[in-house]
Amino acid sequence: MSQVDPVVSTASGLDVDAIRARFPILQQEINGKPLVYLDNGATAQKPDVVIDAVSDCYRSYYANIHRGVHELSQRSTTAFEAVRGTVQRFLNAPSEDEVVFTRGTTEGINLVANSFVRPRLQAGDEILVTGMEHHSNIVPWQLLCDATGAKLVVVPFSDAGELDLDDVAARINKRTKFVSVIHVSNALGTINPVAEIVELAHAQDVPVLVDGAQSAPHMPVDVQALGCDFFVFSGHKTYGPSGVGVLWGRYELLAAMPPWHGGGDMIKTVTFERSEFAEPPQRFEAGTPNIAGVIGMGAGIEWLMGLGLDKVAAHEADLLAYAHEQVSAMEGVRIIGNARRKAAALSFVMDEAHPHDIGTILDNDGVAIRSGHHCAQPVMQRYGIPATARASFGVYNTRAEVDQLVASIDKVRRLFA
Amino acid sequence: MADDLFKLYQDVILEHNRKPRNYVAVDPATHRGHGYNPLCGDSIELTLDVRDGVIHAIGFQGESCAIATASASLLTDTLQGCSVDEAEAITARFRAVMDGQDEEDLPAGLEPLRGVRRFPSRIKCARLAWASLEAALAGDGEDGAASTEG
Ligand SMILES: Cc1ncc(COP(=O)(O)O)c(C=O)c1O
Numbered sequence: 001m002s003q004v005d006p007v008v009s010t011a012s013g014l015d016v017d018a019i020r021a022r023f024p025i026l027q028q029e030i031n032g033k034p035l036v037y038l039d040n041g042a043t044a045q046k047p048d049v050v051i052d053a054v055s056d057c058y059r060s061y062y063a064n065i066h067r068g069v070h071e072l073s074q075r076s077t078t079a080f081e082a083v084r085g086t087v088q089r090f091l092n093a094p095s096e097d098e099v100v101f102t103r104g105t106t107e108g109i110n111l112v113a114n115s116f117v118r119p120r121l122q123a124g125d126e127i128l129v130t131g132m133e134h135h136s137n138i139v140p141w142q143l144l145c146d147a148t149g150a151k152l153v154v155v156p157f158s159d160a161g162e163l164d165l166d167d168v169a170a171r172i173n174k175r176t177k178f179v180s181v182i183h184v185s186n187a188l189g190t191i192n193p194v195a196e197i198v199e200l201a202h203a204q205d206v207p208v209l210v211d212g213a214q215s216a217p218h219m220p221v222d223v224q225a226l227g228c229d230f231f232v233f234s235g236h237k238t239y240g241p242s243g244v245g246v247l248w249g250r251y252e253l254l255a256a257m258p259p260w261h262g263g264g265d266m267i268k269t270v271t272f273e274r275s276e277f278a279e280p281p282q283r284f285e286a287g288t289p290n291i292a293g294v295i296g297m298g299a300g301i302e303w304l305m306g307l308g309l310d311k312v313a314a315h316e317a318d319l320l321a322y323a324h325e326q327v328s329a330m331e332g333v334r335i336i337g338n339a340r341r342k343a344a345a346l347s348f349v350m351d352e353a354h355p356h357d358i359g360t361i362l363d364n365d366g367v368a369i370r371s372g373h374h375c376a377q378p379v380m381q382r383y384g385i386p387a388t389a390r391a392s393f394g395v396y397n398t399r400a401e402v403d404q405l406v407a408s409i410d411k412v413r414r415l416f417a
Numbered sequence: 418m419a420d421d422l423f424k425l426y427q428d429v430i431l432e433h434n435r436k437p438r439n440y441v442a443v444d445p446a447t448h449r450g451h452g453y454n455p456l457c458g459d460s461i462e463l464t465l466d467v468r469d470g471v472i473h474a475i476g477f478q479g480e481s482c483a484i485a486t487a488s489a490s491l492l493t494d495t496l497q498g499c500s501v502d503e504a505e506a507i508t509a510r511f512r513a514v515m516d517g518q519d520e521e522d523l524p525a526g527l528e529p530l531r532g533v534r535r536f537p538s539r540i541k542c543a544r545l546a547w548a549s550l551e552a553a554l555a556g557d558g559e560d561g562a563a564s565t566e567g
Contacts, residue, residue, distance in 0.1 A: 352435075354482035356457050357426075360539060364422045372457045386458030386480050415426055416434075416483075 011318030012311040019307070020396045022047040033366030036401045041186050041345050041392030042370050043236045044217060046300070050240055053299035057292040065291055066265055066282075080291055083298030084281070087246050090301050091231060092222040095251055100281040101294050104245035105213040106136040108232030109180065111247055111284060112209055113140040115257040116230075117178045123149030126175045128206075130155045130163055130192070131382060132185045135375040137211045141180065150177070157382070161188040161337040169200045176201075179208045183215035187376040187388065188337030189320070189345035191215070198227040207253070213237055217394070218316055218344045220309040223248055235297035238304060239394075244293035247284070254280035261286040304395075312395045316344050319393045319402060326406045332413055336388050347374075347388040350409075352416035355389040361415065362389075365408040367401075424532035425539070426483070429491075434483035439493035441476035450553025452479075452545040452563045459485050459542065463493075463549040470501050477546060484539050488530055489546035495526045501554060508547055515540050 020026055025045050028035050037045060057079065063072035065080050084096035093099065102108045117127070127141045131154050141152050153176070155168050172179070179201045184191050198208045209230040215221055216233035223231045230249045236242035249257075259266055259277055263286035268276040277283050304312065323346050328335055336347040350358060355371035362369055371389045373380045380386060391405055446464035453460045461479035465472055475496055477489040496504045513521045514531060523531065533543040548563035 354459075354486075356459070356482035356539070356542060357484070360425070360536060361422065377458075380458065386460070416431065 012313075012315035014307060014311050014315050014395070016315070016396065016398055019047075020398075022049065022303075023396055024048060024051070026396060030366040030368070031364050036365075036367040036397075036404050038391040038393065038397065038401065038405060039368045039370050040217070040237070040394035040397075041214065041374070041390060043242065044239045044394050045396070046241070046296075047239055047303055049303045050296045050300045054241060054292045054296040057295050062292065064288055076291055079295050079298075080289075083294050083301075086298045086301050086305075087248070090216070090221070090305060091246075091248055092224055093248050094224065097279070097281060098248055098251050098254060100247040100249065100254070100284045101289055102232070102245045102247050102284075103243055103290070104234035104236070105134075105211060105232045106234075108230075108245060108247035109137055109209065109211065110140045111260045112180075112230050112232075112249070113144050115260045115284070116207075116249075116253060118144055118148070119258070120177055121148045121150045124175060125150040125177045126153045126173070127151070128153045128155065128168075128171055128176055128179045128201075130181055131157050132161065132163075132188060132190065132192075132376065132379050133180075133182050134186055134211065134213065135377070137180055137182060138378070151175075154378075157190070159338075161185065161190045161339045163190075163192055163197075165193060165196055165200065168197055172201055172204050172206060174204075176204065176206050179206055180211065181208065182211045182213075183221075184212075184218065184343045184345075185337070185376070185379070186214045186345060186392075187347055187374040187379045187390070188339065189342040189347065189392075190337060190339040191219075191341040191343050194228065195226050202227065214344065217304070217312075219313040229253055235293065235300065238297065238300050240297035240300035241290070241293040244290045244297045246297075249280075251280065254284070257283075259283050259286065263287045307395065313343070315395060316393050316397075319397055319399065320344060320346060322399055323391065323393075323402045323405065326402060327409065330406070330409060330413070333409060336383055336385070344394075345390055345392040347390045348409075349385055349388055350412065350416070353412050355387040357416070358389040358409070358412050361412045362405070362408045365404065365411070367405055367408050369405075421532065421535045425536055427529055427532065429529040430483060430487040433487035433490040437477070437486055437490040439476045439490065439497065440478060442478055443474045443476045448553040450549035450551070450563060452549030452552070454481075454485075454541060454545055457482070457542075459545055461485060461489050461546050461549050463489070463546065463553050465553055467501060467554075472496055472499050472501065472504060477549075481545060482542050484533060484542040485545045488533075488543045489549075491527055491530060492546045492550065495524050496550075504550070505554065508550060511547055512544070515544055 061075040063076045065077040084099040087099045088096040201208045207229040210228040212233040217238045235244040266286040332351040359371035369391045443464035447467045448465040450463045459481035463477050466474040475493045552563035
């Protein structure tokens with residue numbers, strides 16, 4: 001463990017040293033320097049509790065779920081199903097039967113697009129998204145629009161990276177059939193006023209999906225307070241395994257939706273004449289899922305809840321504010337995304353150095369960031385830039401790591417000056 | 418490793434990035450090739466005036482990182498006035514070096530690009546302009562498009 005880390009984050013009361021100690025991968029050097037992992041927006045590293053939960057499943061009780069009377073199958077089923085309760089508490093959802101396991105955010109959005117929205121859509125109808133969506137909240141709707149003749153309507157955002165609620169209101173009309181919005185922008189860090197958008201949409205009887213890929217890991221989420229109809233996130237960003245995630249939806253909506261994929265586990269009875277579908281959530285979980293992955297995701301979420309999402313948010317807000325202050329003071333560096341409410345991500349460009357070059361030089365100092373368009377090419381187009389460099393924070397990051405980031409950016413500046 | 422970084426961003430590369438040579442759209446152009454890396458958004462447009470099997474003029478424009486820009490700049494510098502056959506032979510040698518055939522010779526002007534080998538994630542940056550060239554020459558007068566993704 002590094003000696004420079006503050007033992008306790010003054011902003012949150014979290015013992016960051018103890019947190020770091022739970023992440024085996026962080027205890028290494030990259031290119032001879034301590035790893036500074038600032039690519040949490042892409043994916044988070046895994047604490048020992050997650051690694052152990054996955055390993056324990058395979059070592060001691062793995063079997064297929066819902067399918068056997070034998071001991072291992074029952075134990076696997078119990079552990080798998082228990083994760084629904086974990087997610088229910090994580091999102092403050094009314095019922096664990098509203099928790100559908102998916103492969104991740106992308107699959108959740110595609111599921112809602114195909115099972116919920118598609119049957120309601122006619123030529124000329126509109127689907128509303130924002131200009132700062134991740135590709136996974138653009139392309140599924142474009143596919144749907146292509147198939148039905150519906151139209152994708154985009155709410156633009158300001159130079160600072162903020163939506164204008166009046167503008168949102170003005171774009172919701174009788175033709176609007178669905179609203180799908182990003183909660184926290186992965187490219188800009190903006191926290192969008194999702195509860196207010198839901199209110200505007202519901203005033204016109206339009207259901208809303210919230211893409212929570214970048215909010216669920218970083219702040220308390222309460223789907224009942226948000227008022228949304230669907231909420232999706234990815235397990236790999238909440239410190240769990242990749243390839244698993246969650247779609248939460250209001251039960252009455254899920255119950256009215258046809259299945260998306262057909263197969264085993266999602267039916268009550270099958271004859272060659274017809275099949276009767278299972279109730280939600282099983283209706284949407286055709287085939288053998290990523291059993292150990294879901295169990296690992298549950299362990300990650302329990303661990304996060306044990307820390308306290310309010311404390312996690314406070315700690316990361318402190319890091320982000322500190323990084324903003326340091327980086328905005330640097331000459332030749334421009335922060336992309338200056339919304340008043342931001343979480344966890346700091347995107348920037350430099351006058352002289354391309355984001356790719358920044359990424360390589362930072363990597364040489366052990367600082368892992370992402371450079372690219374962050375699967376949000378429309379955001380890049382909005383600013384007229386090909387890419388940004390992005391440092392994104394997680395609960396294990398420290399102010400000392402921000403200092404290392406800043407020192408490395410300064411090195412880029414000197415090299416390219 | 419710091420040494421390797423220094424080799425990658427040596428003065429020649431930084432200098433060509435800062436002041437790219439032949440940063441023009443050749444007009445009229447007989448051949449053009451567009452290279453795009455969807456992963457990072459780097460984009461390079463090569464334009465050539467080829468007559469009687471000789472590259473009379475070659476220029477590039479675009480938006481790209483230092484490695485891609487310097488590689489394009491060095492490419493145009495090296496191939497200006499070459500025959501198409503020579504250009505294709507040099508392209509093949511450059512590709513071989515990027516594929517790890519260290520014993521392969523390069524024209525002296527291109528030697529600074531050899532350091533990219535140590536940074537696997539950046540090889541596609543160095544290759545962008547060369548992929549554009551291949552697309553341009555293969556297009557035989559048509560617009561060629563290339564991608565160094567994948
Ligand atoms: C805001 C946002 N939405 C959606 C996704 C897609 O998530 P996944 O690739 O896990 O399906 C991401 C992940 O990069 C994201 O940041």
